[in-house]
Amino acid sequence: MNTTLVSDGRQRRSILIAVSIALMAVIASVTGLNVAQPDLAVDFAASQSTVLWIINVYILSLAALLLPLGAVGDRWGRKPVLLVGLAVFGVANVAAGLAPTAGIMLAARVLAGVGAAMIMPVTLAVITSTFPEKERGRAIGVWTGVAGGGGLLGMFLSAVLIDVASWRYLFVLPVALVLVAIAAAWRSVPDSREASSHSYDTAGALASVVAVAGLVFFLHEGPEKGWGAPGTIVSLLAGLLGTAGFVAWELRHRAPLLDVRLFRERGLATGSVALLAVFGVQAGVSVVLYPFFQTVFGWSGLLSTVALLPMAGLMMVASGLAPRLAERAGARATMAAGIVLAGAGLALLAILVSADRGYLAVLPGMIAMGLGMGLSMPPATEAITSALPRERQGVASALNDVTREFGTALGVALLGALLSAGYRSAITPRLDGVPADLADTAREGIANAVEAAHGAGDRGQALVRAAQESFVDGWRTAMWAGVVIMVVVLGYVLVRNRPLWTVRKPFRSSPWPLRHAGCGAGFRRARQYRSG
DSSP states (O other): OBOOOOOOHHHHHHHHHHHHHHHHHHHHHHHGGGGGHHHHHHHHTOOHHHHHHHHHHHHHHHHHHHHHHHHHHHHHOHHHHHHHHHHHHHHHHHHHHHOSSHHHHHHHHHHHHHHHHHHHHHHHHHHHHHSOHHHHHHHHHHHHHHHHHHHHHHHHHHHHHHHHSOGGGGGHHHHHHHHHHHHHHHHHOOOOBOOOSSOOOHHHHHHHHHHHHHHHHHHHHHHHHOTTSHHHHHHHHHHHHHHHHHHHHHHHOSSOSSOGGGGGSHHHHHHHHHHHHHHHHHHHHHHHHHHIIIIISOOOHHHHHHHHHHHHHHHHHHHHHHHHHHHHHOHHHHHHHHHHHHHHHHHHHHHHOOSSSOHHHHHHHHHHHHHHHHHHHHHHHHHHHTTSOGGGHHHHHHHHHHHHHHHHHHHHHHHHHHHHHHHHHHHGGGGTTSOHHHHHHHHTOHHHHHHHHTTSGGGHHHHHHHHHHHHHHHHHHHHHHHHHHHHHHHHHHHTOSSOSSOOOOBSTTOOOBOSOTTOHHHHHHHHHHHTO
């Protein structure tokens, strides 16, 4: 194994800045094109389905390749993989910005996802392999703050560029960030890698790609195409079969891509569940807040994005404070406090928000959610990364990232579906006396109802009002579902009778942490990882 702990404080700050800039480029690209959907449809003469594929194929390729490429970084060296990933990502964004057709744009977005999957796990692995233990938690706090708030900041900058220029300028920011990150990483990031005598787990990598791609595709396409659509069912079956095959193969492989037995570790399991729920709820709330501001308040896309920034800013601030709080109160207490705050924020959004109240009714819930998410993310992330030895940090970081991406897709699908179902259920009794064709259009969604109101004559204003009130009813259903999720996750965290991670004595010179010194399985795992 070749790992490098950096003793110089100035170099550690440079490393943290470099990987944070690289991460910001990746995260901002996840949400950047969301605000440009109408422009993409017009310029490429593309259907709504094609536009959604342009947006989602980046997330799909990113999520599917995180585990395999995280392991590649461990083996080939994290610095070269980071630099290659940045170069691929930069070239892909240049190609996307200049794309003359939808087909070329789709190919560029796939390539961007490949580059992002090389960058994202390595950024966290560089932190965990170079920072000493006493400073690692604070560095992870900065990383999680960038990861949590970067998406909303990307949406804001994208909305500004759409208003003042063209959607093609959306790719200038990631390219600029890539150039800065390459220069900073080349100068400050040391190389570290895993020395292994075993071959790369190709079968496990392929199985993980099928599993993650199938499940993420299922969650993305379910709300759009229908949960019973043939493509949705096929993707679910592929994801489940891929997951079963991955688990079966990893259990019998001598050097698995990811030792699934690690999920018996309380820290890894608890951190994964918490991160899955936190990112799922955050993504789901962000998705429903955006149309709420646009359709209920009647705001522009830019103003709606600005309204989301307090939540993103507080999330980033709280992520920086969480490691210090964890040092004083304990990691589990910090995570639990964050989950409680996030749940309280969801409850406030369900209770206070109505079609008649303004932004000040939304703000308290957003503040509580931003603080809660920021407090819970760093201890959950450190629980995951500390469960694997230092030389396997690329895989640990990739597992963290897969959990985040899967949670995001799950939250958007679940809360979005609940919002849509609640809206349709609430608006149906409010459509008495509305012509059948207009009523059918209004049931499809609030944006459709607002559009249909233009041809409804005297009933137009009443139809808009009915759609807004029904949207709020569906909104409350989604928010209360989020509260239930937070309560369940809080209970899961609190029933653990030990801290999420503890200081443990290493087995001789091995970096593998043993939770039970007398446990035969622990010694066998230690010997396995020491031998590569």
